[in-house]
Every structure is written in structure tokens, then in C-alpha cells.
Amino acid sequence: MSSSDASLPAEPVGFAIDLTGHEMTRRAHVMAALGDDWDPVAALRGEEEAYDLLYSGLDEEQQRLYDALVAAGVLPRR
Known part of the structure; x- marks a missing residue:
């Protein structure tokens, strides 16, 4: 173990930043x-x-795709 490893903490160090302000x-x-x-x-x-x-x-195809996307929950029902 090198001398720089000896200065590392044995346990994780808590770190928190309050971004409220x-x-x-x-x-x-x-x-x-x-x-x-x-x-x-x-x-x-x-x-x-x-x-x-x-x-x-x-058109018919676009409506079919729209309905499929609504049924899948990708688009909201209108």
C-alpha cells in the first residue's frame, strides 16, 4: 500500500448538496x-x-396509427 492510499477513508463519505436556493x-x-x-x-x-x-x-392509415398509439398509452385519449 502506498502512502497516498493510507489517507483514503475506509468507509464512504457522505456528500450532499442542497439545491433549494x-x-x-x-x-x-x-x-x-x-x-x-x-x-x-x-x-x-x-x-x-x-x-x-x-x-x-x-387519413385512414394515420388514424389507425393514432388509435394504436392511444391504445398503447403513448398518446392521451382525446
Whole structure:
């Protein structure tokens, strides 16, 4: 055993970092970037409208694949 091995701990050393303060700062920056006029209900409504457009007008094969993905739980039932 070399002399550098003798300084290593025999047991694992506990290591923890508390990121709570960083997370709160990150969230504050996200909210600031969204701005005071951000409307989460309108954003969700727009997202639903986009999904409606995305999955409208499917041909027979596309509808079959869509139904299979819904049945498999990959896509939510609409």
C-alpha cells in the first residue's frame, strides 16, 4: 500500500448538496422571463387547439396509427 492510499477513508463519505436556493432562483427567473401578461389558461387552451389541428384530417392509415398509439398509452385519449 502506498502512502497516498493510507489517507483514503475506509468507509464512504457522505456528500450532499442542497439545491433549494438555486431552484427558487431558477423559478424566479422563469417567471420573470414569462412576463406579467403570461396567461397559463390561454397557453393551455392554445396547446389544446394545436393538438386538435395536429390530429384532425388524418387519413385512414394515420388514424389507425393514432388509435394504436392511444391504445398503447403513448398518446392521451382525446
